[in-house]
Each structure stands twice: as C-alpha cells, then as structure tokens.
Amino acid sequence: MSDTPRTRVQGTQGRSVLLDVRGLRKHFPIRGGILNRVIGTVQAVDNVSFAVREGETLGIVGESGCGKSTTARLLMHLIEPDDGTITFDGRVVDKRDRAALRDMRRVLQMVFQDSYSSLNPRLPIEETIAFAPWVHGIPKREARDRAHRLLGAVGLEPATFARRYPHELSGGQRQRVNIARALALEPRVVVLDEPVSALDKSVEAQVLNLLVDLKDAFRLTYVFISHDLNVVQYVSDRVLVMYLGKVVEVGPVDQIYANPRHPYTRALLASRPSMNPRQRTTEAPLTGDPPNPINPPSGCRFRTRCAFAEGVCSTAEPRLAASDAVGGGLDAHMVACHMLAPDSGHSKTVLASNTA
Amino acid sequence: MQQPSPVPDSAAPLVDVVDLSVRFVSKDATVHAVNGVSFQLTAGEVLCILGESGSGKSVTMRALLRLLPETARISGQVRVDGRDVIAMAGNELARLRGGVASMIFQEPMTALDPVFTVGQQIAETIVRHEGTSWAEAEKRGLELLELVQIPSAKRRLASYPHELSGGLRQRAMIAMALSCRPRLLLADEPTTALDATVQIQILLLLRRLQEDLGMGVIFVTHDLGVAGEIADRVAVMYAGRFIETGPVVDLMEGPLHPYTQGLLGSTVHGGMRGQRLTAIPGSPPSLSELPTGCAFAPRCPQAMDVCQTSEPTERKPRPDRTARCVLVEESIQAA
Known part of the structure; x- marks a missing residue:
C-alpha cells in the first residue's frame, strides 16, 4: 500500500443511478399467545427511498433498531420487502423474475460484520473465495487462480494464506477474506454491513484503507452501513441517517456533518465522545434510549426524545423534503422535520427558515 | 482524641499493584496474559486502561478482585484498600467483591440475573454485605435507582432485566455496583455495547457519580474517545504490559x-476525509508465543536491532509519565 494521499473522485454528480430504492417497507409480525396470533409488528423499515449512483459510497448511519441492517438485507433480497421496489441498473428486481434476481445477486455482494460466521469453517479460504465463481460456471482451476489474485489484492500473500482455514486467521485477516469473497464474482455494488465494527482500531484503519483502494481498483459502488459516525464520515460521499425505520436526513457528507438540520442528526453528532480531553462533553444531547421499533410513536418517530416536539409532531408524519434552496436531485440535502417545512404548523418553522 | 496513626490513610493508595503477572496454563499452551504490571490508584482518581482485544486489560482488572478462572496463575502483589488480595481466603474475597470494590460489565444482560427483579438483586447485595433488613435494603434500592437517574424508579424496581432497555439495564447494574458504597469501582467496557446517544449519557453519569462519591475508578476501554471523556490518567496496554502511562x-x-x-x-475522527489513515501494520502478537524483545517491534515503524533482543525497561521522561520504548529518553534530573 502506498502512502500517497488519495485523490477523491469529486464529481459523481453526472454518474448514472445504479440502485434505486422506492418506498421500501418491511414489517416483521410478532406472534404470541396460545393461538399464535399476530400481537404486534416490528416496523423495521418503513417507506424508505434512496438512490445510489455508480461509483459513489452511500453511508447509512443510525442506532440499533433503526433498520439499517434490515435495509441491507432487503437490498440483497435476503428477505423480501412487504412493499416498495428496488431497481438495479434500470431493471426492477422482483422475486418472481428469477433471472433478474440471479443477475442482481451476482453483481451485488455483501460483507457482514461477523467475519467468522460468514466463512465456512471447513473450507480453506481459497476454496471459500473460489466457490461462487465455480458455481457460476467458471472452471475450478480458473476460479482458484482468481481466488489467489484476490487474496493478493486484499493484502494476504496467497502462498502463505490460501490453504489456511478461517480459525487460523486473525479478525482483520478474516475480514479481508470476506472482502475477497465478495469481490470474486466481479460485483458492481458491495453492501458493507458494519464491516469494521468488530475489529480493533489499528486493524480497522488497515481495512478502511483497503476498502478505499479496492473501490478505485475495481471501480466499485459501496453501500456502507455503520453505527460509527466517524467511520461513515470518512468513507461516504453521501449519508443517510435513519431512526426507527425511517429516513430522517440524507445529503452530501459535508452538508450532513457541517450543517445537520434534523434534531436527531444534531444530537447523534454531538453524542460522539470528544477527542479532546480539555473540552469534555458536559451535557448529554439526548435522554433515554431509542424506543422499541414495535409500535413506534405516531407522527414523527423521534418526537418522544426531541426537545422541540409539539402537537403537530404527534399527529402528522413529517415528509422528507429539501431543506434549502440548493435544489432537488440526488445531491439535495433532505430532512424530515416539521420545523423545516414552512406550512407544517410547527411554531419553530419561521425560525428555521431564517437561519437557513 | 485518638493518636493519629503513623501512616495516615490518605497517603496509602487505594490500589497498589506491583509486578502483576497472570498466566493461563493448559496442556497445549501457556498464555501470558499479563506480564509485569505495576501501578497505583489513589482514592478519587480515574485510571483508564486502554488497549485492543487480547492486550490483557480485562485480565489485569479482574485480577484485582481475583475474578479469574482456576487455570490462572497469578504472581506479584495486589493490594486493594491496604489488603493483600492474593492472600485472601474465600470469605474475605466475598466481602471485598461488592463491598469495598465492585465491578460493572460490558453486557448487563449477562451480568444481571434474569429470574429476579432489579429491586431484589440490589436488595440482596445490601442484605448480604451489610446485614440490614430486607425492607431497609429495598428502600436503599429505590434511592439507588434515583441516583442513577432511572425514570419512574419505583416501577423499575419491580422490573426484570429483560423488561428494561439497554441503557436502563446498564444504569441498574451501576446502581447495584454502588449499593454498598464501594471505594473502588471497576468498569469493564461498560459503554461499548450501547448506542451512541446512550453511551454519552452513561459516561456523564459515571463521571458525576465518581465525583460525588469520591470513588477510585479503573475503566477498561478500547476507545480513545471514551478515555478522553472520563480518564484522569491513561495506561496504554499492549501484549500484557503497560507500555505508556500519563495524564x-x-x-x-x-x-x-x-x-x-x-x-x-489510526483512530478515525472528523476532518480526516480524503486522507490516508496511518494504519499500524500487522496484528497484535499471540499471547501464547510472545516475541523476544519489545512485543511491538514486529509492527513498529521505528524498530531497531536492540528492540528485537531485549525488552525495553520502563523510562520516566517526566515524573508523571512512563513509557517502555528505547526511543524515550530517561529524564536527567528528577523533578
């Protein structure tokens, strides 16, 4: 790995939309009682829409129960949505269209948080990596050659590592294998679900550097899911903030971090421990825990923890709308908050538009 | 008036550890988890032990209460509140744990008993250590839940752990740990499993409780930001040694x-976008086969020949700082 400063692809504006998600919804029923009836639903993902452009990294950030991992699984069609459409490269992916689904699964790959449970413990890692290409009709020897090349690309010397089993590797090495496995089918999009959360800090930095290198080398598009705001800021071009199954804010990374508009995003950013012991946090930005996604609050789901909540917040659900006059399109900074909607009836709306 | 004792209590450190080593011996391997750790903690001080997984930070802390499995071989000296922990018999240890010193853990769901209510678990601790009546103990339990800012404390006293959210569960565990007014609180990554907005609440709560109650705290974490929020002093641990300490x-x-x-x-924080992270190459050494010399030498960008052969001694460049590295100069004059 070279130490030259990375040049970020600045203009992804003109690129085409690769993945388009509209109105995605997934509710999990909870059964109970003697008749095993549905006694509630976990509203894991509720009316989530976003688009990912070719070559960009979309970060999805939020706390536990916000639906970020469910979103990843829906993207991969590991679970079927109750409602909504996922369009990949202009083609609607539906479970009834087996061919479209199979094509999509090849070009959309996923890396999970737990590097150990996502590798087959009984296979040497070269075979784990070569397995998918072999299943997709590539001769065994060729698939193994590809596995060796990929091991090299993720920084594991094939001569040393190819025949090793997952338990013989460290956590960081295992995550590298997972990344190599995800790349084996030459995907266009990689969904990374908390890929560095289980790693030590010193190893986390190695894997983040690797992900950046691979993105350039293989011209990948990333959907990067994490609870770590600093990591998301580091890797993402655009960021989607989720709370209890809803998108509360989305926009270019610099906009979100320098000028967060939704009260939840502001609180989330202010909750990061200060890296400066001379300036410690003196007050917690929020009280309480995120509510249970079973039967979430009416109206705005954040209102139970929001300092600005008013009557309108419990009756009407805020719509995701452009927060300022910068304009629409994919690079718009969108916020779902009544305070930023001029006609919502919230008393702070005037104030908000003045400071905009 | 009584004669003052020759050594006043305030001068004696709350925790005094000299050359602590812990090995886990099995048929296959000997794991050198802690290799000669020495430190002192004064009452009312917060020490953060910062290290990555497998650095021995949790084992060091557990050794202070001898909360280690039978296979552990402990050597060295450990004194808590002036008493020798290594020499303690079973009943003395039971009085120490939860009495003078108590501990909170990363995962409250596994640290709390699922079949008793929060109130019962707190009351049990108080009755056991202080021999109060059950009613008296339950009253204290309510005060404790209010102390850790659990809303509608009375109702929560009758809750089972699974009925509480993660943040409330962690607060309940803190309440239990504080139930016998410990002088020393040991915290093993208590905020790691929590969401960001909850983590900062628990950190601020612990900081306030520590100041109000004047406890000494040893806080184990892998997160520099957490250490920055709570520590007075930090000890960085690598391969079972304190490789650097300081304010x-x-x-x-x-x-x-x-x-x-x-x-x-290599810790990612704001304003690093677009820059390459300066990662430490390689991964931490296995504690069953430590390299000779400095354990960090195989990953160190500045390693020299001497690092491969001999373990660097502890240097004191300033009175309040130590480092185990040949590149650090010993200060000439003692300040």
Whole structure:
C-alpha cells in the first residue's frame, strides 16, 4: 500500500443511478399467545427511498433498531420487502423474475460484520473465495487462480494464506477474506454491513484503507452501513441517517456533518465522545434510549426524545423534503422535520427558515 | 482524641499493584496474559486502561478482585484498600467483591440475573454485605435507582432485566455496583455495547457519580474517545504490559510510545476525509508465543536491532509519565 494521499473522485454528480430504492417497507409480525396470533409488528423499515449512483459510497448511519441492517438485507433480497421496489441498473428486481434476481445477486455482494460466521469453517479460504465463481460456471482451476489474485489484492500473500482455514486467521485477516469473497464474482455494488465494527482500531484503519483502494481498483459502488459516525464520515460521499425505520436526513457528507438540520442528526453528532480531553462533553444531547421499533410513536418517530416536539409532531408524519434552496436531485440535502417545512404548523418553522 | 496513626490513610493508595503477572496454563499452551504490571490508584482518581482485544486489560482488572478462572496463575502483589488480595481466603474475597470494590460489565444482560427483579438483586447485595433488613435494603434500592437517574424508579424496581432497555439495564447494574458504597469501582467496557446517544449519557453519569462519591475508578476501554471523556490518567496496554502511562491530556496530545502514536493516527475522527489513515501494520502478537524483545517491534515503524533482543525497561521522561520504548529518553534530573 502506498502512502500517497488519495485523490477523491469529486464529481459523481453526472454518474448514472445504479440502485434505486422506492418506498421500501418491511414489517416483521410478532406472534404470541396460545393461538399464535399476530400481537404486534416490528416496523423495521418503513417507506424508505434512496438512490445510489455508480461509483459513489452511500453511508447509512443510525442506532440499533433503526433498520439499517434490515435495509441491507432487503437490498440483497435476503428477505423480501412487504412493499416498495428496488431497481438495479434500470431493471426492477422482483422475486418472481428469477433471472433478474440471479443477475442482481451476482453483481451485488455483501460483507457482514461477523467475519467468522460468514466463512465456512471447513473450507480453506481459497476454496471459500473460489466457490461462487465455480458455481457460476467458471472452471475450478480458473476460479482458484482468481481466488489467489484476490487474496493478493486484499493484502494476504496467497502462498502463505490460501490453504489456511478461517480459525487460523486473525479478525482483520478474516475480514479481508470476506472482502475477497465478495469481490470474486466481479460485483458492481458491495453492501458493507458494519464491516469494521468488530475489529480493533489499528486493524480497522488497515481495512478502511483497503476498502478505499479496492473501490478505485475495481471501480466499485459501496453501500456502507455503520453505527460509527466517524467511520461513515470518512468513507461516504453521501449519508443517510435513519431512526426507527425511517429516513430522517440524507445529503452530501459535508452538508450532513457541517450543517445537520434534523434534531436527531444534531444530537447523534454531538453524542460522539470528544477527542479532546480539555473540552469534555458536559451535557448529554439526548435522554433515554431509542424506543422499541414495535409500535413506534405516531407522527414523527423521534418526537418522544426531541426537545422541540409539539402537537403537530404527534399527529402528522413529517415528509422528507429539501431543506434549502440548493435544489432537488440526488445531491439535495433532505430532512424530515416539521420545523423545516414552512406550512407544517410547527411554531419553530419561521425560525428555521431564517437561519437557513 | 485518638493518636493519629503513623501512616495516615490518605497517603496509602487505594490500589497498589506491583509486578502483576497472570498466566493461563493448559496442556497445549501457556498464555501470558499479563506480564509485569505495576501501578497505583489513589482514592478519587480515574485510571483508564486502554488497549485492543487480547492486550490483557480485562485480565489485569479482574485480577484485582481475583475474578479469574482456576487455570490462572497469578504472581506479584495486589493490594486493594491496604489488603493483600492474593492472600485472601474465600470469605474475605466475598466481602471485598461488592463491598469495598465492585465491578460493572460490558453486557448487563449477562451480568444481571434474569429470574429476579432489579429491586431484589440490589436488595440482596445490601442484605448480604451489610446485614440490614430486607425492607431497609429495598428502600436503599429505590434511592439507588434515583441516583442513577432511572425514570419512574419505583416501577423499575419491580422490573426484570429483560423488561428494561439497554441503557436502563446498564444504569441498574451501576446502581447495584454502588449499593454498598464501594471505594473502588471497576468498569469493564461498560459503554461499548450501547448506542451512541446512550453511551454519552452513561459516561456523564459515571463521571458525576465518581465525583460525588469520591470513588477510585479503573475503566477498561478500547476507545480513545471514551478515555478522553472520563480518564484522569491513561495506561496504554499492549501484549500484557503497560507500555505508556500519563495524564490523559498529555498522553493524547503528546504520545511517546510508537504504539500509542499509531493508535492515535489510526483512530478515525472528523476532518480526516480524503486522507490516508496511518494504519499500524500487522496484528497484535499471540499471547501464547510472545516475541523476544519489545512485543511491538514486529509492527513498529521505528524498530531497531536492540528492540528485537531485549525488552525495553520502563523510562520516566517526566515524573508523571512512563513509557517502555528505547526511543524515550530517561529524564536527567528528577523533578
């Protein structure tokens, strides 16, 4: 790995939309009682829409129960949505269209948080990596050659590592294998679900550097899911903030971090421990825990923890709308908050538009 | 008036550890988890032990209460509140744990008993240690839940752990740990499993409780930011040794050891976008086969020949700082 400063692809504006998600919804029923009836639903993902452009990294950030991992699984069609459409490269992916689904699964790959449970413990890692290409009709020897090349690309010397089993590797090495496995089918999009959360800090930095290198080398598009705001800021071009199954804010990374508009995003950013012991946090930005996604609050789901909540917040659900006059399109900074909607009836709306 | 004792209590450190080593011996391997750790903690001080997984930070802390499995071989000296923990018999240990010193854990769901209510578990601790009546203990339980800012404390006293959210569960565990007014609180990554907005609440709560109750706290974490929020002093641990110690501001602003420097460089924080992270190459050594010489030498960008052969001694460049690295100069004059 070279130490030259990375040049970020600045203009992804003109690129085409690769993945388009509209109105995605997934509710999990909870059964109970003697008749095993549905006694509630976990509203894991509720009316989530976003688009990912070719070559960009979309970060999805939020706390536990916000639906970020469910979103990843829906993207991969590991679970079927109750409602909504996922369009990949202009083609609607539906479970009834087996061919479209199979094509999509090849070009959309996923890396999970737990590097150990996502590798087959009984296979040497070269075979784990070569397995998918072999299943997709590539001769065994060729698939193994590809596995060796990929091991090299993720920084594991094939001569040393190819025949090793997952338990013989460290956590960081295992995550590298997972990344190599995800790349084996030459995907266009990689969904990374908390890929560095289980790693030590010193190893986390190695894997983040690797992900950046691979993105350039293989011209990948990333959907990067994490609870770590600093990591998301580091890797993402655009960021989607989720709370209890809803998108509360989305926009270019610099906009979100320098000028967060939704009260939840502001609180989330202010909750990061200060890296400066001379300036410690003196007050917690929020009280309480995120509510249970079973039967979430009416109206705005954040209102139970929001300092600005008013009557309108419990009756009407805020719509995701452009927060300022910068304009629409994919690079718009969108916020779902009544305070930023001029006609919502919230008393702070005037104030908000003045400071905009 | 009584004669003052020859050594006043305030001068004796709350925790005094000299050359602590812990090995786990099995047929296959000997794991050198802790290799000669010495430190003192004064009453009312917060020490953060910062390290990555497998650095021995949790084992060091558990050794203070001898909360280690039978296979552990402990050597060295450990004194808590003036008493020798290594020599303690079973009943003495039981009085120490939860009495003078108590501990909170990363995962409250596994640390709390699922079949008893929060109130019962707190009351049991108080009755056991202080021999009060059950009613008296339950009353204290309510005060404790209010102390840790659990809303509608009375109702929560009758809750089972699974009925509480993660943040409330962690608060309940803190209440239980504080039930016998410990002088020493040991915290093993108590905020790691929590969401960001909850983590900061628990950190601020612990900081306030520590100040109000004047406890000494040893806080184990892998997160520099957490250490920055809560520590007075930081000890950085690598391969079972304290490789650097110092006041939190000095250590974070001017790390001496190459490992600490690497850790600071590889921790992602705001304003690093577009820059390449200065990662530490390789991974931490296996504790069953430690390299000879400096354990960090195989990953160190500044390693020299001498690092491969001999373990660097502890240097004291300033009275309140130590580092185990040959690049750190011993100060000439003792301040």
